[in-house]
Amino acid sequence: xxxxxxxxxxxxxxxxxxxxxxxxxxxxxxxxxxxxxxxxxxxxxxxxxxxxxxxxxxxxxxxxxxxxxxxxxxxxxxxxxxxxxxxxxxxxxxxxxxxxxxxxxxxxxxxxxxxxxxxxxxxxxxxxxxxxxxxxxxxxxxxxxxxxxxxxxxxxxxxxxxxxxxxxxxxxxxxxxxxxxxxxxxxxxxxxxxxxxxxxxxxxxxxxxxxxxxxxxxxxxxxxxxxxxxxxxxxxxxxxxxxxxxxxxxxxxxxxxxx
Numbered sequence: 001x002x003x004x005x006x007x008x009x010x011x012x013x014x015x016x017x018x019x020x021x022x023x024x025x026x027x028x029x030x031x032x033x034x035x036x037x038x039x040x041x042x043x044x045x046x047x048x049x050x051x052x053x054x055x056x057x058x059x060x061x062x063x064x065x066x067x068x069x070x071x072x073x074x075x076x077x078x079x080x081x082x083x084x085x086x087x088x089x090x091x092x093x094x095x096x097x098x099x100x101x102x103x104x105x106x107x108x109x110x111x112x113x114x115x116x117x118x119x120x121x122x123x124x125x126x127x128x129x130x131x132x133x134x135x136x137x138x139x140x141x142x143x144x145x146x147x148x149x150x151x152x153x154x155x156x157x158x159x160x161x162x163x164x165x166x167x168x169x170x171x172x173x174x175x176x177x178x179x180x181x182x183x184x185x186x187x188x189x190x191x192x193x194x195x196x197x198x199x200x201x202x203x204x205x206x207x208x209x210x211x212x213x214x215x216x217x218x219x220x221x222x223x224x225x226x227x228x229x230x231x232x233x234x235x236x237x238x239x240x241x242x243x244x245x246x247x248x249x250x251x252x253x254x255x256x257x258x259x
Contacts, residue, residue, distance in 0.1 A: 027136060028085070028134065028135075028136035028138065029136070029138065030138060031134070031138040031139055031140045032081070032083045032086060032132045032133070032134050032138065032139065032140045033081070033082045033083055033140065034132075034140045034141070034142065035078055035079070035081060035089075035130055035132045035140060035142040036078060036079045036142060036143060037065070037076065037077070037078045037079075037128065037129065037130065037142050037143055037144070037145045038064035038065065038077045038078060038079060038145070039064050039065060039145045040063065040064045040065050040066060040145070040147055040245070041058060041062075041063045041064040042058045042063055043058060043063060043066070043184070043235060043237075043248065044058060044059050044060055044063065044184075044186060044195065044198070044235070045058075045184050045186055045195065045198030045200075045235075046058050059195070060250075064077060064145070065077065065128070065145045065146070065147045066147065066248070066250075067147070067149045067150075067248055067249050067250055068115070068250060069233060069250045069251065069252050069253050070252070071117060072120055072122070072149055072152065072249075073115055073116055073117045073118075073120065073149075074115075074116045074120060074126060074128075074147050074149060075113055075114075075115050075116075076091065076113060076114045076115075076116060076128045076130075076145065077112060077113035078112060078113065078130065078142065080112065081109060081132065083134060085134045085135045085136070086109035086132065086133070086134050086135070087109055087133045087134055087135050088106055088107065088108055088109055088133050089106065089107050089108070089109055089111065089114070089130050089131070089132055089133070090103055090105075090106050090130060090131040090133070090139075091103070091104050091105045091106070091107065091114045091116075091128065091130050092104065092128065092129050092130065092131070093116065093118075093126055093127065093128050094126075094127050095121075095124055095125060095126050095127065096124070096125055097121075097124060101129070104116065104118065109132065109133070114128075114130075116128075120149055122148075122149055122150055122151050122176075122177070123148055123149075123150065123238075123247060124148060124149075125146050125147070125148045125240075125243060126146060126147060126148065127144050127145070127146045128144065128145055128146070129141060129142050129143065129144045129145075130142045146243075147247075147248075148240065148243075148245075148247040148248075149247065149248070149249055150176060150177070150180055150236050150237070150238055150247050150248055150249040151175075151176025151177040151180070151236075151249060152176045152236070152249045152250070152251050152252070153173045153174065153175060153176050153183065153234040153235075153236050153249070153251040154173060154174040154176065154251065155172075155173050155232075155233070155234065155251055155252065155254055156172045156173055156174055156212065157170070157171075157172045158171070158254070158256045159254070160254045160255060161254075161255055161256070161257065162256055162257070163256075163257045163258075163259050164217065164256050164257070164258065164259060165259050166217050166220075166223075166224060166258055166259070167217075169216070169217040169256075170214045170215065170216050170217065171185060171214065171215045171216075171217060171232060171234075172212060172213070172214040172215075173212065173213060173214075173234045173251065174212050175203070175212070175213065175236075176236060176249060179238060180236045180237070180238050181202055181203050181204055181238075182200060182201075182202055182203075182236065182237045182238065183200070183201045183202075183203060183213060183234050183235065183236055183237075184198060184199070184200050184201070184234070184235040184236075184237065185197070185198070185199045185201055185215050185218075185232070185234060186198055186232060186233050186234070186235060187218065187230050187231070187232045188230065188231045188232070189228075189229075189230060189231075190229040190230055190231045190255055191228075191229065196220060196230070197218045197220065199215070199218070201213065201215055224258045225258065226258055226259060227257065227258060228257070228258045229255055229256070229257050229258075230255065230256055230257075230258070231253055231254070231255050232253065232254060232255075232256065233250060233251045233252065233253040233254070234251045235248060235249065235250050235251070236248065236249045236250075236251075
C-alpha cells in the first residue's frame with residue numbers, strides 16, 4: 001500500500017512539472033497591431049495638405065499633436081486602432097530636461113487621444129509614445145511624437161459677447177511673452193463653424209514699451225448682417241531652429257456680435 005502511495009505521488013509530481021511551463025492552448029500570444037501617433041501636421045489656417053493622396057484642410061481636430069485653447073496643455077492623438085480585443089493604453093512622456101520616460105496615465109483603448117493637463121513648461125519640447133494592450137496582456141509600442149507650447153496670448157477686446165461696429169472695431173490682445181512676434185488671427189462663423197478669416201500678423205515694435213498688438217476687424221465678403229455672431233482667437237508661433245519646427249499656443253476663444 002505504501003509503495004502505491006509513493007508511486008502515485010511521484011506520478012502526480014511528474015505531471016505537474018511537465019505542464020507547468022505550458023500556456024493554455026487558447027491563450028492569445030499575438031500583440032496588437034503597432035499603434036501610430038499623429039505628428040504635428042500644421043495649424044488651423046494653413047493651406048490644405050495632401051494626406052494619403054487626399055487633400056485635407058487642417059483644423060483643431062485633424063492636425064495631429066498640438067496645444068489647445070482651453071489650457072496650457074498638449075493633445076496627443078493617434079490613428080484608429082485596428083484590433084477588436086483591446087484593453088487599455090499607457091501614455092509615456094519625456095523631455096530634454098527630464099529624458100527618462102515616465103508613465104503619465106492609463107486610458108481605455110476606446111479613446112483616440114490623450115490630453116496632457118500636467119504643469120507643462122513653455123518652450124520645453126515634450127516627447128510622447130504609447131503602449132497599446134489587448135485583453136490578454138500583450139502590447140505593442142508606438143512611434144514617438146513631440147511638441148512645445150508657448151505662453152498664450154491674452155485677448156483684451158472686444159470682450160466676450162460684445163456687439164461691435166465692423167467698420168471701426170479692432171481685435172486687441174496681449175502677448176504671452178516678449179519673444180513671440182508671429183500671431184495668427186482666426187475668425188469663425190459661430191453658427192456654421194466655418195473658418196472665414198485667417199491672417200498671419202508679425203508684430204515687430206521699435207519702441208521700448210510698445211503698445212499691445214491690434215488688428216482691424218476684417219472686411220468680409222459678403223458683408224455680415226446685423227446680429228451675426230463670430231468666434232475669434234489668436235494663435236502664437238515661434239521658430240525653434242534647433243528642432244526645425246514651430247512652437248505654438250492658442251488663446252482662449254471669444255464671440256462677438258455684428259451691430
